Amino acid sequence: MKTLSTVKEFPINKNDHFTQSLGMIITIGSLAMLFITLLVSYGILRVRANIWNSQTIDTLPLILIFINTGVILFSSYTYFKGNKSAVIHNRLTTQKWVNTTIFLGFIFLIFQIVIWFILTSNGFIMTSSQISAVFYLLSGLHGIHIIAGLILLIWLNIKIQLMENNHLHLKLVGMFWHFLTIVWIVIFSTVIII
Amino acid sequence: MNKNHKSFWTKYIFSKDHKVIGKQFLWLGIFFLLFGGFQAMLIRWSLSNTMEPLPWWLFGNILYQNSPVGAGIIGPDAYNQLFTMHGTIMIFWAITPLLIGAFGNFCIPLQIGAPDMVFPKLNMISFWVMFLASITLLASYLLPQGTAASGWTSYPPLSTPVGGIPGQGQTLWTLSLTLAGISTLMGAINYITTIVRLRAPGMGYFKMPLTTWGLFLTSILNAVFVPIIAAGLIILLLDNVAGTQFLIAGQKATIPGGDPLLYQHVFWIFGHPEVYILILPAWGVVSDLLSVFSRKPAFGYKVTVICMSTIAALSGIVWGHHMYTTGMSPLLGKAFMFLTLIISIPSSIFFLNWLGTLWRGSLKFEVPMLFAMSVMWVFGLGGLTGLYNATITSDIYLHDTYFVVGHFHYTMAASVMFGAFAAVYFWFPKMFGRKMNKKLGKIHFWFSFIPLNLVFFNMMVMGYAGHHRRIFNPSEYEFLKPVLGLNDFMTTAAFILGIAQVIFVINFVFSLFKGQKSERNPWEAATLEWTIDTPIPHGNFTEVPTIYHGPHEYGNPLLKDKDWISQSEPFPL
Secondary structure: OOOOOOOOOOOOOOOOHHHHHHHHHHHHHHHHHHHHHHHHHHHHHHHHOOOOOHHHOOHHHHHHHHHHHHHHHHHHHHHHHHHHHHHOOOHHHHHHHHHHHHHHHHHHHHHHHHHHHHHHHOOOOOOOOHHHHHHHHHHHHHHHHHHHHHHHHHHHHHHHHHOOOOHHHHHHHHHHHHHHHHHHHHHHHHHHHO | OOOOOOOHHHHHHOOOOHHHHHHHHHHHHHHHHHHHHHHHHHHHHHHHOOOOOOOHHHOOOOOOOOOOOOOOOOOHHHHHHHHHHHHHHHHHHHHHHHHHHHHHHHHHHHHHOOOOOOOHHHHHHHHHHHHHHHHHHHHHHHOOOOOOOOOOOOOOOOOOOOOOOOOOHHHHHHHHHHHHHHHHHHHHHHHHHHHHHOOOOOOOHHHOOHHHHHHHHHHHHHHHHHHHHHHHHHHHHHHHHOOOOOOOOOOOOOOOOOOHHHHHHHHHHHHHHHHHHHHHHHHHHHHHHHHHHHOOOOOOHHHHHHHHHHHHHHHHHOHHHHOHHHOOOHHHHHHHHHHHHHOHHHHHHHHHHHHHHHOOOOOOOOHHHHHHHHHHHHHHHHHHHHHHHHOHHHHHHHOOEHHHHHHHHHHHHHHHHHHHHHHHHHHHHHHHOEOOOHHHHHHHHHHHHHHHHHHHHHHHHHHHOOOEOOOOOHHHOHHHHHHHHHHHHHHHHHHHHHHHHHHHHHHHHHHHHHOOEOOOOOOOOOOHHHHOOOOOOOOOOOOOOOOOOOOOOEOOOOOOOOOEOOOOOOOOO
């Protein structure tokens, strides 16, 4: 009964990397559950449907979607570069790469909107078929999260200007941004390619 | 700048202090508890006095004045709206804020020895998102066609514009529920991170109070399963506002390929864990309280924790038992039945642990203890009747009858509500520095416990007689004629139950201002929150506590002058 536990270090700094990352991991895990549920629902609808014509997207928007996938992949790469230069304490280079990521993020968002406009003007609207509904649902929801990601990136940019050490902020925003890239790759390969 | 200097707004309204946020959730929860409870009274009135004007004591001269069937009369449409909103409000706006919002916020940092939540700002946003959700929900009462009316489950096509119930109530319902989900999710992120990272030195996982354990498991379930219902709600929202037809099939569908069963699956993948999301904190509270008032360590503490974790894990894979009558394959049905029945093993084990805690303890029948013990009764009965719903053969007969209604009111409403009442009576002295009146508390208890059993047990009897859960006028059916007397009896009991809650409110408000001043540790409890003076200062602990032993050190023979020892106090050598 008289056990005296080994006393560990306390108080834990609330801003330590593990604590903050854990919060971000849970957030991302929850968001992943959201997208997984929608993707599985899409899979079920598709498997159970009699006809599923996924070739209804025209060539021009299709090319744009392919380019856009490249854009978001490249934005993850630039972010990765920014993170790397932060490790060697090169603040200016970090900022340059983060700014590139913000730029690419905006390009992605604008391209998505352009794609939506082209598709809707070609008669591919939300109510025209299940495939269009699925496409708009998933890309729209992803787009909302991209906007959130961009807000985080701009916040990060301000932080980098104000503070010397930004490893934690870079790590957290990076987790979110890379997650959005992965989600888009999954959406792209399941809804557009297959 | 002095960080402790705060204006009224930052101290009470936009506070980042977990204790204040906990109290805010408490007000919200109690408000909606009364609101949803009043709706239950209206439902009962309508069931035994169908199409008769409401009496003055149910505000008959104010409510339903523009009813199409006559002033002050609840028509069939209004009745549908009533039970829909009663279910929704009680589950998502009363129980969730009370147990998870209020006591989660209040207890977790105090019980693990943390100064506050890890993300105080997120915590504040969580409450205000919930507030926004409440306003969205209440706004649906102002719509010309009224609120959502397709049941708290909102199955399509009833909940969609295609062949569903007219009006925008469903849209607002979906929106408000999505917002409430976001709020819950923020809370879950906070709770999990706080428990994992901010435990005081020496506070191992197996030294945490069971309340914290329950809330911890609840938060994990929330983080995993709330996004799933969010996905379902997004689809439902699009079907309602954007004209998509994800959930529509059959002749009325203009877009082929939709599937209403999809929503049912998504809903119940979340919906079944939701039952445990609600009840796990109550189980935790009850396990702790039984130990405090038996003056004995909780029997089989680790086993209880493991059982609760097992149930939490199992809860994610049993959702099919809500859908036996949807024409699922018999093999799948049997699998779900098997998995569901497995849950009874860990449940019985920790039920036995509760009995073990009580066994040969020196019981003190304080009001929280009465409520905690009543949870054992109502949950035991609810759990046992669950077996008939889990078994396919009996469920096909009992499905969608009042048997199911009685069952889930026993498990979800009664157990969770009584757990919440136990928690309110127990932590009231720590929250507000005053004790609640014991005599009124006991009156509240007996006038809640007995009528509650009379209502919900007879619900099961009526369900067995074939009373469908959503019929408007029971007197219309030949086969229900023999149990109509029971129906009226239940209504009377329900009104007594409702009046008893007025006693609770009177006691609460009275004690808040005029209650007997409480000492630091009125219950002689051993957990950390009772080592602090009330009102608890900002930052909780003046010095970081060190934890020496588990949360239930009562009646230890090593102790000489008192029968309990706080977790942060080493044993006298």
